[in-house]
Amino acid sequence: MITEELKLLVKDEAEKLKIHATPEETGRLDFKTLRHATTERCIYGQMTGDCYSKRATQLLKKCTTPYSSFLNPYRKPNKKTFTNDRWVFSPIEFYIANSESKRESLINFLKGKSETLNL
Numbered sequence: 804m805i806t807e808e809l810k811l812l813v814k815d816e817a818e819k820l821k822i823h824a825t826p827e828e829t830g831r832l833d834f835k836t837l838r839h840a841t842t843e844r845c846i847y848g849q850m851t852g853d854c855y856s857k858r859a860t861q862l863l864k865k866c867t868t869p870y871s872s873f874l875n876p877y878r879k880p881n882k883k884t885f886t887n888d889r890w891v892f893s894p895i896e897f898y899i900a901n902s903e904s905k906r907e908s909l910i911n912f913l914k915g916k917s918e919t920l921n922l
Contacts, residue, residue, distance in 0.1 A: 805903055809870075812894035815894075823865045829914050834910045834911075839874065866893070869882050869892065877897070
């Protein structure tokens with residue numbers, strides 16, 4: 804379920820990603836091939852090659868804290884930070900897994916194609 808709190812957390816994570824991800828990383832984002840359940844085509848996987856990579860973990864730590872232990876349904880995370888062998892998900896990862904999410908808007912914002920993020 805997408806709550807107002809989740810939307811605020813997604814916006815905060817997205818703003819920080821725009822600061823900490825390189826232009827090359829955000830340039831790899833592709834709405835058409837985005838798949839939340841795969842390690843290479845999820846949002847952090849597209850940017851870094853694998854969402855379990857050291858770089859993905861660095862970005863996650865700089866941009867957010869764990870939001871949920873599952874993608875659906877929400878489950879309070881049992882970890883306070885991200886590790887390479889993580890089983891927790893960020894607000895963006897949880898948001899993207901929801902069928903009602905505005906994934907294309909998020910990708911366009913991260914790529915700099917849009918200055919506002921409408922969720």
